[in-house]
Amino acid sequence: MLHPVAVRRQGCIKAIAATVVLCLAAVLPTLAMAQVRKPGPPVTATAAMTYLTRAYPEPLPLSLVEPVITDKGIKGAEVALSDNQTTGRLLGHAYTLSTRIVAADADIAAAMRDVLASGSSLIVADLEAADLLAVADIPEAKDALIINTRSSNDDLRGKSCRRNVFHAAPSWAMRADALSQYLTWKQWRKLFVVYGENAADQEYVAAIKRAAKRFGNKIVDERKFTFDAGNRRTDTGHQQIQTQMPLLTQGPPEHDLIFVADLDEAFGEYLMWRTSVAKPVIGTQGLMALAWHRAFEQYGGTQLQSRFEKHAKRQMIERDYLGWLGTRLIGEAITRIGQADAASVRAFLLSPEFEVAGFKGQGMTFRTWDRQLRQPILLTGPRALVSISPQEGFLHPKFLTYTLGFDEAETQCTQRN
Incomplete structure (x- = not known):
């Protein structure tokens, strides 16, 4: 004969098992029906x-x-x-x-x-x-x-x-305006521009010049990168770059930041920590204006x-x-x-x-x-979001995002819909 405690334990186990069976009986048909996808509406x-x-x-x-x-x-x-x-x-x-x-x-x-x-x-x-x-x-x-x-x-x-x-x-104008609004908000007014040989580099430079004028910033100097960066994978590659970047950036007028346009990624990354004067870098490297990050x-x-x-x-x-x-x-x-x-x-x-x-x-x-x-345009560093433009205080009668890029009164597009 079983001990009363054992009897009660056995009864509890049976009750739990019965409950599980009932739950499965209720749930399994529903799950089976869910596996059969109902046909959607006809394709129109x-x-x-x-x-x-x-x-x-x-x-x-x-x-x-x-x-x-x-x-x-x-x-x-x-x-x-x-x-x-x-x-x-x-x-x-x-x-x-x-x-x-x-x-x-x-x-x-x-x-x-x-x-x-x-x-x-x-x-x-x-x-x-x-x-x-x-x-x-x-x-x-x-x-x-x-x-x-x-x-x-x-x-x-x-x-x-x-x-x-x-x-x-x-557009380049939207990216440049996004950066320039942030610089204005920070009161960093003076830009030293360095750019590469890619045609798109020069397009971005043209856009940052327009944006600087638009938002009260100033281009104090601009220089074209005309020599090859050292091979970073050679044993002395870092030494070549360490010498080239100060030469490229030596003796500029007083400035707050360096704007770099280097779509080919030939030298822009090497400006940081290597310029003749210690300044932040923005543009295609450093602080970047992007649709996503x-x-x-x-x-x-x-x-x-x-x-x-x-x-x-x-x-x-x-x-x-x-x-x-x-x-x-x-x-x-x-x-x-x-x-x-x-x-x-x-x-x-x-x-x-x-x-x-x-x-x-x-x-x-x-x-x-x-x-x-x-x-909106994201302003990001290599690993983190810094800000989002349009910046606070830059207003437009319709949409704040119209402050980025060419507004209707500025457009040269003649093929209207």
Whole structure:
């Protein structure tokens, strides 16, 4: 005969087991039903998007700390495709994304013709300025939607603007204004400018000159970097650089900061800690004006960063964000209007009803006069956010983000929609 305590223990075990069985009996059918996805509504809009880019030569990483990335931008577009498809399944909208990488010496216009002939007229264009104009100007692309996710060239928003080109990437003017507003807020007025031989370097210099005049700052000197930085991987590489940078920056007028424009990453990183006069560095190195940064966590940014890292197995850089944003712009418009033809999407992008969430704390919309997406600009160091422009106190009668870049009265764009 069992002891009374053992009997009670056995009874408790049986009761618990019975409860578990009842719970499983109630839950398992529900779980089984959940595994069977109910068919969504019939497809009423199909968006065939193309990510178009060229195999441009990329600057080599400055050190072993930086990974070699061969799919910049593309992975961001893929994450946005998944976002679009998630919403599309509920609304009867279908999305596809093809990636076309054109060889460095191939005809980009011919590649664009092939893309259009395949039935895709919604183009996310990761192209430099000359290639962007080449694809926009072919007759077959007249009614296409081309979203620029790479070039910051100001002429693309000004005298070289095109009706079929919309700009997700911030312009040089927007980046320069974002920096200059912060310098004005800090009362750091005097800039010593150093730039490289890349045409884009000189475009950024032109933008910072405009911004300095606009916000009450001053360029006290400017110098072009004309000699090769020492090989950092040789045993004496650091010594060569340590000698070159003071020579480049010696004897300048009194200044508060050094503005560097070095898109090729040939020398800009070496200015810090090596200048003849100890000053902070801003521009393409040091304090940078970016659409996105891997350290940004505010306004739900951590969620986007995490989803991207899960998909790409690496951190999200600015090019990835712009690829994501360009693809989401298309998806957001189609979600709102239920149509996927380029003409309808283009019209809605410029309408007062359109805005897209970009994890920056406010809805982002297009300027109707040059088709530039207005957006906050992050001011970041290499590893942390410093500030976000527009800065406090810089006002505009419509949107504060209109203080970044060319306002309607300043634009040279004549191809209005």
